[in-house]
Amino acid sequence: MESGRIDVSSLDGPFDLQSTLESGQTYLWERADGDDYVDSAAYGGDAWYETVLPPTPELTDRPTVVRARQRGGVDERRSSADRTQSDHVDDGTIEWEAGAVPADAGAADAPAAPTEPVDGEAILTHLLRLDDDLAAIYDALDDLSLLSRAFDRYRGMRLIRDPPFPCLISFICSAQMRVSRIFGMQHALREHYGTPVDLDGRTLYAYPTPEALAARTEDELRELSLGYRAPYVQRTAEMVADGEARPEDARGLPYEEARDAATQFVGVGDKVADCVLLFSLGYLQAIPLDTWIQTAIGDYFPDCDGGNYAETSRAIRERLGADLPEREEVFGESGADAYAGYAQTYVFHHLRTDGD
DNA sequence: TATCCAAGGTAAGTT
DNA sequence: AACTTACCTTGGATA
Numbered sequence: 001m002e003s004g005r006i007d008v009s010s011l012d013g014p015f016d017l018q019s020t021l022e023s024g025q026t027y028l029w030e031r032a033d034g035d036d037y038v039d040s041a042a043y044g045g046d047a048w049y050e051t052v053l054p055p056t057p058e059l060t061d062r063p064t065v066v067r068a069r070q071r072g073g074v075d076e077r078r079s080s081a082d083r084t085q086s087d088h089v090d091d092g093t094i095e096w097e098a099g100a101v102p103a104d105a106g107a108a109d110a111p112a113a114p115t116e117p118v119d120g121e122a123i124l125t126h127l128l129r130l131d132d133d134l135a136a137i138y139d140a141l142d143d144l145s146l147l148s149r150a151f152d153r154y155r156g157m158r159l160i161r162d163p164p165f166p167c168l169i170s171f172i173c174s175a176q177m178r179v180s181r182i183f184g185m186q187h188a189l190r191e192h193y194g195t196p197v198d199l200d201g202r203t204l205y206a207y208p209t210p211e212a213l214a215a216r217t218e219d220e221l222r223e224l225s226l227g228y229r230a231p232y233v234q235r236t237a238e239m240v241a242d243g244e245a246r247p248e249d250a251r252g253l254p255y256e257e258a259r260d261a262a263t264q265f266v267g268v269g270d271k272v273a274d275c276v277l278l279f280s281l282g283y284l285q286a287i288p289l290d291t292w293i294q295t296a297i298g299d300y301f302p303d304c305d306g307g308n309y310a311e312t313s314r315a316i317r318e319r320l321g322a323d324l325p326e327r328e329e330v331f332g333e334s335g336a337d338a339y340a341g342y343a344q345t346y347v348f349h350h351l352r353t354d355g356d
Numbered sequence: 357t358a359t360c361c362a363a364g365g366t367a368a369g370t371t
Numbered sequence: 372a373a374c375t376t377a378c379c380t381t382g383g384a385t386a
Contacts, residue, residue: 024364175365181381182364227379232366269366290364308373348364360385370375 001065001099001199002117006124007091008070008156013134014089016156017070020128021049023349024179025160025279027170027186028207032067046071051127052190052197052206056163057248059126062100063195063206065114066123069095089156096120101197111196111203129158137342141320146300147343150350159345160279164247165240166207167280172232172267174275179352181225188224189213213237232267239265251281256310258283270309278341285317287344292351316340 008015021029032048046069053064072092098120105112125131134156141147162170166186173185186207193212194205213221214237221230239245245265250258258281262273271290277283287293289309297304297316304315320340 171364172366174363176363176378177365177380178363178382222379225380227381228366228377229379263366267366271365275364288364292364352364358386361381361383363381366378368376371373 001067001097001114002120003095003097004121005096006094006121006130008089008094009091011130011134012132012136013138014156015070015092015094015128015130015134015158016089016154017049017068017094017128019154019157019349020160023154023157023345024182024352025345026162026167027173027182028162028166030187050199050204052194052204053123053163054166054195054206054209056165059123059163060100060118062103062116063114063197064100064118064123065098065197065199065204066120066127067097068124068128071095094124096124098123101195111198113198127161129161132158134158137339141339141343144320144343146296146350147346150346153354154346154349157346157349159284159342161282162280163207164276164280165210168236168240168247168262168265168268168272168276169207169213169233171272171275171279172236172265173226173229174272175229175267185224185226185229192224208237210237210240214241229267235266236268247276248281250277255283255285259286270313274313278344284339284341285321287313287316287320287340289313289316290348292348293344296347296351320344 029049029051032050048067048069050065050067053060053066055061055063070088070092072088098118099114100116100118101112101114102116105115138151142151169189170182170186174182177185189208190205193208193216195209197204197206213233216234218231218234221233226233240247247262247265250261253261255277258277259270259273262268262276263270268276271288274286274288278286278288289312297312301316301319304312304319306312306315317340320343
């Protein structure tokens with residue numbers, strides 16, 4: 001395993017590892033010292049977070065272990081009630097360890113070790129969107145009171161860039177589910193059908209490949225408590241494994257076309273499609289209209305309720321993305337109204353966590 | 357201890 | 372196209 005550190009002060013704007021990984025954007029990381037999945041309410045201090053990337057186009061071609069923790073001044077965050085901005089979010093350090101499983105390793109039974117060095121800083125920068133200019137995003141949106149409060153409370157939370165297939169499956173599982181249980185489902189999928197990797201005597205599991213999930217039966221997946229999502233997961237995995245479609249094929253299409261393209265997968269409607277676009281494919285203008293956000297729109301932007309998903313989506317994107325300065329420089333890859341997804345993520349986490 | 361209910365929706369069947 | 376309904380499972384609330 002290679003190791004290294006990233007100084008938060010070298011980034012454009014703050015960074016907070018815990019809120020980034022525990023805000024319900026991603027279900028692919030686990031806290032290493034926890035006996036529970038990541039959503040545990042108890043704060044884990046400066047704990048390590050771990051993920052095992054399956055072979056992922058444009059990122060890694062081998063199962064790759066990535067670990068990260070953030071250090072510096074975390075104690076004051078223990079009490080959420082009087083939590084304020086803390087030093088580590090602006091001046092802390094992200095420590096990382098990363099390694100890939102060699103192609104010729106692990107013949108049969110024994111899990112292979114991630115002995116091949118990889119560039120952990122580049123991978124983390126990608127996965128945790130350390131390349132976004134978060135300070136500029138705050139500046140642009142801070143005049144909206146709801147957002148201002150959420151920005152302050154979860155200062156440093158960034159959007160995620162999950163690998164496409166695991167993101168797709170985990171949000172298919174999210175339908176009518178609590179965040180804590182979505183973590184549990186993904187944990188079960190990894191442990192049952194993921195490639196095992198040995199890390200210093202512990203066994204970690206990569207997210208299952210499309211082929212691995214396509215080979216399961218609906219009943220087998222129901223045994224993991226997926227409920228009615230089991231056939232959705234199996235059939236969508238089959239579509240990807242058979243080469244019929246891949247979630248990343250939507251990349252490059254105009255936003256609304258990309259959303260339509262993503263809904264071809266079984267179990268994927270507009271909301272889950274928006275999640276994949278936002279949390280994996282870099283469409284920062286996507287706002288998944290879940291129950292929390294629908295409520296917030298009713299409370300704060302009632303005129304944006306267009307009566308159906310497509311119209312409400314268009315209205316709220318315009319409201320949160322319109323007339324903002326410098327967006328071309330901040331979001332070269334995404335273009336206009338690209339702040340909307342950041343706003344959504346803060347509002348979702350704020351409402352869900354603080355019961356506002 | 358038993359029962360009820362809602363949880364980051366979607367697909368399929370009716371008007 | 373807009374509107375209904377069924378769908379698995381389970382932790383937490385209520386009786």
